Amino acid sequence: MTQTILTLGSIAIPSGAGRGIKQTLVLDGNGEIRRDVNGNLVDLTIPALRKFKSSVSCADQSAPSIAGIWRGAILTVGCAVEVSEVVATTTPTLNRTPVSGSIRAAGTDGTYISVSGTTLSALDGTGHAVVFYRPQLTMMVTDIQIHSDEWTAGMDWTIELQEV
Numbered sequence: 001m002t003q004t005i006l007t008l009g010s011i012a013i014p015s016g017a018g019r020g021i022k023q024t025l026v027l028d029g030n031g032e033i034r035r036d037v038n039g040n041l042v043d044l045t046i047p048a049l050r051k052f053k054s055s056v057s058c059a060d061q062s063a064p065s066i067a068g069i070w071r072g073a074i075l076t077v078g079c080a081v082e083v084s085e086v087v088a089t090t091t092p093t094l095n096r097t098p099v100s101g102s103i104r105a106a107g108t109d110g111t112y113i114s115v116s117g118t119t120l121s122a123l124d125g126t127g128h129a130v131v132f133y134r135p136q137l138t139m140m141v142t143d144i145q146i147h148s149d150e151w152t153a154g155m156d157w158t159i160e161l162q163e164v
Contacts, residue, residue: 003017004021006018006056007077007078008056008075008159009074011066011069012064017060017062022056022057023056023079023080024055025052025053025083030049032044032045051162052137052162057159058156059154059156063155064157072141074164075140075161079134087128092120094118096135098133098134098136099133103117105129105130105132107124107125107128107130108124109124140164143158143159143160
């Protein structure tokens with residue numbers, strides 16, 4: 001029985017290892033933001049470099065199955081974190097691939113919009129909708145830490161990842 005919606009590729013998160021799991025998505029700092037000669041702040045980031053970093057952590061009774069997973073391992077991560085985008089079509093092309101079944105939508109006024117797969121049933125009165133979804137990202141493991149507290153029989157673990 002899984003206790004989390006998060007998936008980490010081949011890493012199993014057994015019962016007792018995923019209660020209270022936390023995930024953070026952070027914009028990777030590889031972009032370049034500078035001031036031009038007029039003092040305006042401009043983004044010089046190459047679009048292909050717009051990537052995420054992620055930290056997944058939990059304090060529970062056991063650790064995930066990380067044997068054989070080393071720094072540099074590539075994982076398909078089904079995020080627990082939800083992102084959103086404003087779209088102007090009922091068949092939007094999203095910035096990231098959504099985890100299957102994770103898409104939901106609302107009008108910009110908050111009204112519910114039904115979704116079938118990646119197709120919205122309608123847009124709001126302004127011709128827009130907000131699409132919420134959990135992204136599925138291809139990521140590389142950059143660090144794994146497991147801490148054990150013998151006295152309390154507790155395990156804390158953290159996995160650091162970067163989008164490839």
